[in-house]
Every structure is written in structure tokens, then in C-alpha cells.
Amino acid sequence: MRRRIVFLVLLGTFIGLAIWITGIGKLGIYSTFTGQDLLRETGVHLKYVGLGELIAIVVGVSLGVVVSRPWAQRTRLSTVVVGAAGMGQCIPSMALIALMAPILGFGLWAVVVALFVYGLLPILRNTYAGFRSIDPAIIEAAQGMGMSRGQIVRRIELPLARPVIMAGIRTSTVVNVGTAALAVLVGGAGLGRIILTGVLSRQPLITLQGAAPTAALAIVLDFLLDALEDRLTPKGLKVKKSQA
Amino acid sequence: MAEAWQFLLRRPDLLSGWTLQHLYIILVANGISLIIAVALGIWITGRGREKIADVVLYLSDIIMTIPSLAMFGFLMPLFAALGLKSYGFGVAVTALVLYGLLPVIRNTYTAIKEVDPAVVEAGRGMGMSELQILTRIKLPLATPVIMAGLRNAVVINIGIAAIAAMIGAGGLGVPIFRGLRNLRMDLIITGAVALTLLAWAADGLLGLLERWLTPEGLKRARKR
Amino acid sequence: MIRLEEVTKVYPDGTEAVRGVTLQVAKGEFCVLLGPSGCGKTTTLKMINRLIPLSSGRITVDGVDIYKVDPNDLRRGIGYAIQEIGLFPHMTVGENIATVPRLLRWPKERIRRRVEELLELVGLVPPEEFSKKYPAELSGGQRQRVGVARALGADPPILLMDEPFGAIDPITRERLQDEFLRIQAEIKKTIVFVTHDINEAVKLGDRIALMREGRLVQYATPAELLAHPKDGFVRDFVGADRTLKALRLLRVREVMEEKPPTVEASKPLAEARERLERLGVNFLPVVDREGRFLGWLNRTNLRPEGRVAEVMTPYSVLATPDTPLNEALSLMFESAVGNLAVVDGEGRLRGLLTFRRLHEVLRESYREEGQG
Ligand SMILES: Nc1ncnc2c1ncn2[C@@H]1O[C@H](COP(=O)(O)OP(=O)(O)O)[C@@H](O)[C@H]1O
Ligand SMILES: [Mg+2]
Numbered sequence: 001m002r003r004r005i006v007f008l009v010l011l012g013t014f015i016g017l018a019i020w021i022t023g024i025g026k027l028g029i030y031s032t033f034t035g036q037d038l039l040r041e042t043g044v045h046l047k048y049v050g051l052g053e054l055i056a057i058v059v060g061v062s063l064g065v066v067v068s069r070p071w072a073q074r075t076r077l078s079t080v081v082v083g084a085a086g087m088g089q090c091i092p093s094m095a096l097i098a099l100m101a102p103i104l105g106f107g108l109w110a111v112v113v114a115l116f117v118y119g120l121l122p123i124l125r126n127t128y129a130g131f132r133s134i135d136p137a138i139i140e141a142a143q144g145m146g147m148s149r150g151q152i153v154r155r156i157e158l159p160l161a162r163p164v165i166m167a168g169i170r171t172s173t174v175v176n177v178g179t180a181a182l183a184v185l186v187g188g189a190g191l192g193r194i195i196l197t198g199v200l201s202r203q204p205l206i207t208l209q210g211a212a213p214t215a216a217l218a219i220v221l222d223f224l225l226d227a228l229e230d231r232l233t234p235k236g237l238k239v240k241k242s243q244a
Numbered sequence: 245m246a247e248a249w250q251f252l253l254r255r256p257d258l259l260s261g262w263t264l265q266h267l268y269i270i271l272v273a274n275g276i277s278l279i280i281a282v283a284l285g286i287w288i289t290g291r292g293r294e295k296i297a298d299v300v301l302y303l304s305d306i307i308m309t310i311p312s313l314a315m316f317g318f319l320m321p322l323f324a325a326l327g328l329k330s331y332g333f334g335v336a337v338t339a340l341v342l343y344g345l346l347p348v349i350r351n352t353y354t355a356i357k358e359v360d361p362a363v364v365e366a367g368r369g370m371g372m373s374e375l376q377i378l379t380r381i382k383l384p385l386a387t388p389v390i391m392a393g394l395r396n397a398v399v400i401n402i403g404i405a406a407i408a409a410m411i412g413a414g415g416l417g418v419p420i421f422r423g424l425r426n427l428r429m430d431l432i433i434t435g436a437v438a439l440t441l442l443a444w445a446a447d448g449l450l451g452l453l454e455r456w457l458t459p460e461g462l463k464r465a466r467k468r
Numbered sequence: 469m470i471r472l473e474e475v476t477k478v479y480p481d482g483t484e485a486v487r488g489v490t491l492q493v494a495k496g497e498f499c500v501l502l503g504p505s506g507c508g509k510t511t512t513l514k515m516i517n518r519l520i521p522l523s524s525g526r527i528t529v530d531g532v533d534i535y536k537v538d539p540n541d542l543r544r545g546i547g548y549a550i551q552e553i554g555l556f557p558h559m560t561v562g563e564n565i566a567t568v569p570r571l572l573r574w575p576k577e578r579i580r581r582r583v584e585e586l587l588e589l590v591g592l593v594p595p596e597e598f599s600k601k602y603p604a605e606l607s608g609g610q611r612q613r614v615g616v617a618r619a620l621g622a623d624p625p626i627l628l629m630d631e632p633f634g635a636i637d638p639i640t641r642e643r644l645q646d647e648f649l650r651i652q653a654e655i656k657k658t659i660v661f662v663t664h665d666i667n668e669a670v671k672l673g674d675r676i677a678l679m680r681e682g683r684l685v686q687y688a689t690p691a692e693l694l695a696h697p698k699d700g701f702v703r704d705f706v707g708a709d710r711t712l713k714a715l716r717l718l719r720v721r722e723v724m725e726e727k728p729p730t731v732e733a734s735k736p737l738a739e740a741r742e743r744l745e746r747l748g749v750n751f752l753p754v755v756d757r758e759g760r761f762l763g764w765l766n767r768t769n770l771r772p773e774g775r776v777a778e779v780m781t782p783y784s785v786l787a788t789p790d791t792p793l794n795e796a797l798s799l800m801f802e803s804a805v806g807n808l809a810v811v812d813g814e815g816r817l818r819g820l821l822t823f824r825r826l827h828e829v830l831r832e833s834y835r836e837e838g839q840g
Contacts, residue, residue, distance in 0.1 A: 002295075003302050010306065090443045092403030095436035098420045102429045178311030182407070185424045195317050199410055204321035204330050211317020215310045222309045366554030369519055369628075370568050370618075371543030384558050459558030465604030 007223055014216035021209040030203050033194055033210075042213055045190035048180040049221075052115025053173055060120045060172075061165060064127025065153060082128055089121045093179040097186055106187030111180070118179050119172040126168025130161030163233045170225035177218040191217070247430035248437070258419075259438060266415035266442065269405050273337045274398050277344030281397075282390060284345075285352025286378070297353060304346035312404040315339045316411050336405065336413035343404055344397040351393030355386035388458040395450035402443045406435075416442065469495050470516060470626065470658060475525035477511050477682075485511040487682040488525070493675075495625075496656045500673035502663060504705070508682040509662040513628050516660060517543050529626065544568050547619035547627040547657070551634040553611050555603040561592070561614050562599035568621040586617040589651060609640040616648065620655070630662045645671055666706050667834040678702055691826050695797040712794040714833050720796050721789035723829050724810050724819035730755045733762055733777040740765055740776050751805045753817055754780045761786070761809050761817040786811055789818055793829070796821055 022035050033041075067078045096118055100110035134157055142152045181192035194210025197203075252259060288297035310318075319338055324330035359382050367377045409417025416439045423431030455463075470493040477486040486508040493499040501509040514520040516527060518539045527534050534542055555564050562583045569579045587595035590613040603611055612632060619627055633641045645668060652659065663669055669676050670690040677687045686698040694711050697703040731740050731752045744752060750767045754776055763782040771779060785799045787810050800808045800821065808821040 002299065006299075006302060006306070087444065087447075090399050090447045091440050092406050092443055094403060094406040094417060094420060095439040095443075098424060098432050098436045101424060102432055174309045178313065181311050181313040185421070192313055195313050196410070198317065198320075202331070204317075204324045207317040208321045211314035214314040215318070218309045218311055218314070219306065360552075360554065360557075362550060362552030362554035363556060364554075365519070365552075366548070366550065366618075367556070367567075369517060369543055369548035369550070370621075371540040371545075371571055372567075373540055376571070381556060461556075461558040461560070461602035461604060464602045465557055467604075 007219060010219060011216055014212040014219075017208060017212040018216070021205050021212075024205070027203055027205055030201055030206065032206060033197075037194070038209070038213060041189060041191050041193060041210075042217065044188075045177070045180050045183075045192075045214070045217065048111050048115055048183055048188065048190055049173065049176050051112045052119050052176055052180070053169070055112075055116045056119035056123055056172060057169060059116070060123030060168070061127050063120075064124050064131065064165070067124075068128050068131035078128065082125065085121045085124050088117070089125075093118055093175075094182060094185075097179065097182050101186040108188065110186045111183040111188040114186075115176050115179055119176050122172040122175070123165065123168040126164045126171075127161065130164030130168075131157055133164070134160050159234050160237070163229060163237060166225065166229040166232055170222065170229060173225060174218050174222050177214065177221060181214055248433035251430040251434055259434060262414070262416045262418055262435070263438060263442065266402070266405055266417075266439075269333070269336060269340065269408070269413060269415055270398060270401055270446075273340030273405075274344050274394070274401055276337075277341040277397065278348060278394055280341070281345045281348035281393075282352050285349045285390075286356060288349075289353055289356045301350060301353065304349050307342050308346045312339065312343065312407050313410075315342065316408065320411065332412040333414075335411055336408035339408065340401045340404060344401055347393040347396040347400070348390065349393075351389045351396075352386060355389035356382050359385050384459055385462070388454055388462065391450065391454040391457055395447060395454060398450060399443055399447050402439070402446055406439050469493065469530055470660065471526075471528045472512070472516075473526045473528075475512070475515060475527060476523045477508070477515060477520065478523045485682055486515070489679075489682075489684045491677055491684060491687050493658055493660060495658050498652060498659045498661065498672060498674045500661045500663060500669040500676045501679060502666065502669040502673075502676050502705075503679035503685075505664055507679045509664070509679055510630055512679070513630055513660060513662050517546050517548060517628055519543075540571075544571055544622065545624050545626070547621070547624045547629075549615045549619040549627070549629045549632045551631040553615040553632075555611055555614060555618070557603050559602075560599065561587070561601050561603070561606070564603070564614060565599075565618045565621055567618060568624075572622055574622070582621070582623075586620055589620070589654075590614070590617045591647060592617070608636055609644060612636055612644060613647075616651075620657075625658060627657045627659045627661075629659065631664070632661075633668070634663070634665075641668075648672070670706075670834045671831050678705065680705075689823070689827075690830055691797065691823055692801060694830065695801055711830070711833060712797070715793040715797060715829075718793040718829070719789065720787050720791045720793060720808075720810050720819075720821055723793065723825050724789070724821045725825060726819045728753060728817070728820040730759075730817060731765055731776055732757065733775070733780065735776050737771055737774050737776060737779065741770050744770075751807060753809050753820065755817050759817060760815040761811050764805050766805065781805075783809060787821065788812065793826075797826065800826070 018038060021032050022038060024032050026032075063081070066072060067081045072078045093114075097110070097114040100114045104110045104113055138156060138160070139152060142156050147155065180190055181195065183190045184192040184196050191210045191214040195207050195214070196210075198205070198207030198210060284300060287293070288300050316335060316339055319335045320330040323335055328334060363381060363385075364377060367381050372380065405413070405415050406417035406420065409415050409421050416435050419431040419435030420439070422428065423433075423435060472489055472491050475486060475489045476484075478484050489512060491499075501512055503509055511520055515522050516529075516534070518534060522535075529542075529546075556567075565583045565586055566579045569582055574582070583599055584595040587593065587598050592598040592610060592613055603614070606614065615632060619629070633644050636644065649672065661672060673690060675687060675689055676693055678685045678693065680701055686693060686702050688696075693702065693706050694708050697706060697708045703709055729743070729747055729749075729752060731743055731754055733754050733756055740752070744750070744765070744767055752765045754762045754765050756762055761783065762777075763780045765776055765780050769779040769781070783803075785802050785808065787796045787799055787808050789810055789812065791799075791810075796808055800806060800823065806823055809817060810819040810821060812818050
């Protein structure tokens, strides 16, 4: 309850700030962005995050499932992949997105690929951790009842690991709202463009005009994915969570 | 790649300057934030502070969700309004201190909360004062987890400090930013690679420090 | 000596955990707090070292109100061991045991010697080896031994123990209890020991404080608890009926001390005194020339002049070698001296049934039950 209030107050503040600055119109020789600009850049921002996340979820979850199979653990493939994911997560987003430019050229692809790679790692890690945390006795019981491997993954493992996977998707999405703000550096647009305009023109209020909706976007997505995570948690696991 | 190499050979002084600047920002910011976060993390574990703990943890959670570029966007007008320089080092360090808080507060808080109550009771029952219980039992047991939080915070901040180059804070973001604006591939690659190596090095070294600070008794417990 | 006077604990949520408990534990005595789970044993124990504040009443240790001293000083003078042990995982066994001596700032060398001594006392030998180990490297039984050694760290005169052997497998528990009895015989601490296990209570305790729903129901020796359970609850809890049934199968003959030392009624008191002192006892059975039992000579009744017959207390109760043990147990509580004289058909003294012997028999019977 307390959290919901904090969330609503912050969201209201962010949106209020954006509307207020948009309403100012002129700042000396500069003019603030219009409401239309704001909506357009927010849309572009969301498009980047959405595209990057979509690919990251598909690839991350599949790779996580593969890596958590017993044979992958035996062959130490999982150790290698999870270790690499850990190192990858240390790479600063600025370095990653900047390196995409010389490789993929400036523009949409550099942005989306960077967001995909960056978003992939938390999802892969959590999928792996989620599958690993399942009690082997449960899987054995399922095998004992004659479920096929595919059935076990779909009906038993995925539902049990889903809360952890969802947590990974949430982290990944929130981080990528921030990374997408850097798109402007490699020829993209989005809310980062407004912030950068403010920075370069040394107009703090214009910076704020971009910052407020970016922050709003991040906390809204965080909030929604948190709610979704709760929804998708199997009822049997929920008791534990609320007790914890 | 070759161009980056040539640049390095031509101007090694520039790269080392940016790296030192970067390290300096991190050192200052994470130093301040470590002290605040550990103190706050300990304080909110106190009896009767559960509600405060909840709010503190949630607020630092929220801070983490705010994109760093947006954070600079908030701090710059704030600094301007306070009559401070709305550009450069001060704003950057403030933002990094804020980002450095959550991982350390959270880890300090959970690690101390998770100390076995029987161990604390034994200490109290033998006549240890609350301060002695904190310094001789709780903190040593929580150290590895706190260090893991610091490691996390430093790695995150190395990345954010690069972004802070945009607001004139210097560091390894400078060549990247400059390279991207002027299409100088050598600068981009030099900066990005150096930045990544720095993050990896910090992660590795702090990992070693974490292991080194883990009490021997806990290491042996883990082995079993 | 520990005294609890009308001690009451009401938790903030309104639970009345302890209600008006009054009891006294003499110096060197082993007192067991016994009762079903939730009856307030732990609460009572923790009030003694102020881990839980009293709601009302008074607790004194050696006559001093525990609220007149600093709680940390109080606790450093009272050993404390709990079921969960709570060994410090980041400290070696030696450092764990040295906790209180360090708090008291003993010199290093003295601490080292004390640690070795204690490790030997609890059977963790060689001490140099165990001292360097970490709790994670020990078995459950070994950890509990360290817990006991740590409680004894600064040689406190008092020990508080809360189900210290509760979480240990039955065989190891049995062994730890035996060892602990041996240790107690050596160190003679004043002990308050919590358990919900009647077998453990009978085995270890000099006196048992039986609690129910926060109240002290009966405070007595194990034998008395069995022979004279105050009410149905006590009888059920200590299994008095069963035990007495088992005792019925035994005859006095099987457990009595044969050929006990005696004194003749016609002897001068001076000689009797010498005999009492030589034997180190407070009572002697008095017999006539033919060895017929007449009564008891009580040390406190000695006079400088005169003969034994003049001061002896005539007997009130007697047993024969064929008296069932359960009856003998009841008779003992009526006997003026607590011991029971066993005579044959002609009234000649055959033996003596003492509380100590009876206690041993009870322990045996509980031990068998505990294992069965
Ligand atoms: N901190 C507490 N707050 C409220 N009630 C408590 C607390 N601790 C114990 N109790 C209650 O007090 C009663 C006695 O508890 P305790 O002394 O632990 O019993 P025992 O050690 O005999 O099992 C129980 O009903 C228990 O639930
Ligand atoms: Mg208890």
C-alpha cells in the first residue's frame, strides 16, 4: 500500500514536471519541446525497448532452458555460458552501444542489437537460476508418472521457474529503458534526444523535460511487470513469497 | 581496431588521463556511498524500524529504476536552482552516490537480518553489549555480502560514470562521446574497450577482496 | 544461590507466560525446569539472565537483586547454553570458548590455558587440534560440547541451560548427559536446566520444578515427584503410575544397602560422634545388642554426655526385604530421616534403603523407558 502511494506520487511528479516544462514554451533563445515531440520520442523509446526485449526474451529463455539441461551441465556448457553472461553484464551500456556503431553503422540496428544483447543477460541468468532451483525430486516424480521431456519442461519446469524468469525480464526491461536513452548517440532518437539537447544547450529545464518522461517510463514498466510477475506466479508458490 | 591501436600509441597520455579521472570519480562516489549505505543499512535493521526499512529499501529500489541519463536530467536543474554548478563533477558524483546506495544498503540489511538469531542470543546471553554484538558478530558475518553489494555498485557506477562524461564530468566516456559525435572510430573503440576492461578489472579485484574478507570459518562452512 | 519470588511475565501481546513462580535453587544444586512445550520454561530461564525482562516479582542471585547490576556484567557471570548452540561460525572453537574470558579481559596466557582445560573437560582431545577448528567442521555432538565449554568459559558459578541436548540423536544425547553428570560432579555449579523430557530430568536433576501453563506445579526431588505427585497432571506428566507399577515388581531386597554401619544404643555419645564423623554421615541406625533396630541417631541431637539411647529418635516406619519398592518409596517420605530401615521377621536390621539408591533405580527405569 505504502509502495503504491510512493509510486503514484513519483509518477504524478514526473508527468507534472513534463507538462509544466512543455507549457513554458520559450527559454531565452531556446524553445522547449512540444507535447507532440514528447509523445513521438516516448513512442520511439518504447519501440526500441520493445523490439530489443522481444528478441532478448525469446533468445534468453530458450538459451536458458538449453543451458539448464543435464547434458549441458555435464559438458560444462552451462558454466561457460553463465560465466560469459556474468562478464557480459559487467560491460557498461555506453561501451556496448558505442561499439555497435562501428560494427553495424549508425541507426536503428545498432540500437536494437545493443538493447537485445544487454537485455539478454539478466533473462538468461534468471532462466538458468530458475530451472536450477527446481527440486530434482519433482522432476523425477514427473518422469515417474510418464511425462515426456517436453511435457516436463512445459508443464512443470516453466511454471515453477516463471516467477524468477519474470524477475529477469523486469530487470532487463528497466535497465534497457536507460540504455535506450543512449540511442541518440548512435544515430537513434527517443527521449535521450531531448535530454541531450538540454545538456548540449546547457538548459537544465530541457534536460528535465526529457528526464521526467524517461523516469516515468521506467517506473511504470517496473510497476506493470511487477504486477504481471505476481499474476504469473503459481498460487502454490505465492504463500512462500508473502511470508518471506 | 588498428586505428584504435595507432591512437593509443600516439596519445597514451590521454587514455591514462581519462582512466585516472574515471577511477577518481568512482573512488569518491563509491567511498561516500559505501559509508552512507552501510550506516543506513545497519540502522534500519534496528528493532521497531521495520517500516522505515521498507521505505528506505523501496526508495533506493526506485532510484535504481531511474535511467542514469534521466538522473542527470533531474540533478542539473536541482543544482542550478541551489546555485551550484549544474555541470560536471559535482552532479556526476551525486548521481553515482545515489546509484551506489541500493546494492550496499540492501545487502547490508539482508545480511545482518539473516544472522542466525541463536548466534546473536548466545552473544547477548554471554554478556556482549549491543555494540560488541554488532562489531564482533554481525558485521564480520555480513562482510562478504556487503562486499558483494559494493562490487555490484562499483561495476554499475563505472558504466554510469561513462555516461556522466556527457555532462562534462570527464573520464572514459569522453573519448566515446567525442568519437560518436565526430565519427572517430579510433576514439570510440579505445574508449569502449578501456571502459570494459576497467569494469572487468574492478569486478575481478573486488571479487578477490570479497573472498579475502570472508571469514575462514564461513569458507569452510560453504565447502561442506 | 538463585531465588525467584512471585515472578511473572506477561508478553506485550498479552500472553501470560509465567505466573507467580517462586522457587529457590541452592548453591551447587542441579535444578531442572520441566513441563510440556509452551509452559514457560524458557521464559523463566531467560528472566534469570535478563534476556527477558520481568513483568513483576523479584529475582536474586546470591542475595543481590539482578536489576541492581549491569545486565552485561550479570550475564558474564552466568554461563548460558541453548539448544541451537549459537556458536559463532566465523570464530574457531578456541575463540568461541574464549568469548567471556575475552570480554572480561583475562590475560592471553590464562585464556589459552582455560580453553585447553575446558576442551579436555568436555572430551575434545587433543585440545590443540580442536581449538583451531571451525564450528562447521564439527559434528552435532561435538558442537554441543563446545557450547557447554563456552558456557563454562570464565568459570561462572551458575549455569543456565535451555534444552542443550534437545536437538541431538538419542545415543549421543545419552552420552552427553552421562558426561555432563561427570563434569557436574567435578565442578559443582548451580544449574538451572530446561527440558521437556522427563527421562532427562530424572537423570540429571537434584530437584525438578514441574511447570504447567506458566505456573509452578510442584518443586521436589525426582523421587518425591514420583511418590507424591501433587495432582493428576504431575502424575500423568512424570508417568508416576507407570513408574510405580514398574517399581512394584521390585523388592526392597534387590536394591537395599546390605550390612549398613550402625551404632549400639548402649554406647556413649562420644563414641557415637566419632563414628558419625568417621563415616561422614548425619544419621546412623541404632540397634540393640542382638542387632534389632530401635531408631535413628541424628547428628543434630548429639550431646557431650550420655548414651545413644537417651537421644535417639524411635522409628516410625519400617520395611522388610519383601516390601515392594513402590510401597517403600511412600514409606520413605514418612521416615524422619528420609532413609528407610529394612528389618527381618525378628526385627533385626538387614539393610538400608537410601534416597540415593532409589534415585539410581529410578534413573535406570527411566533410562530403559527412554530407550524403549
Ligand atoms: N516473545 C513472545 N511474545 C509473545 N508470547 C511469547 C513470546 N515468547 C514466548 N511466548 C509464549 O509464552 C509461552 C511460554 O513460552 P516458552 O517460555 O518459550 O515455553 P517453553 O520454553 O516452556 O516451551 C508460550 O505460550 C509462548 O507462545
Ligand atoms: Mg523452550
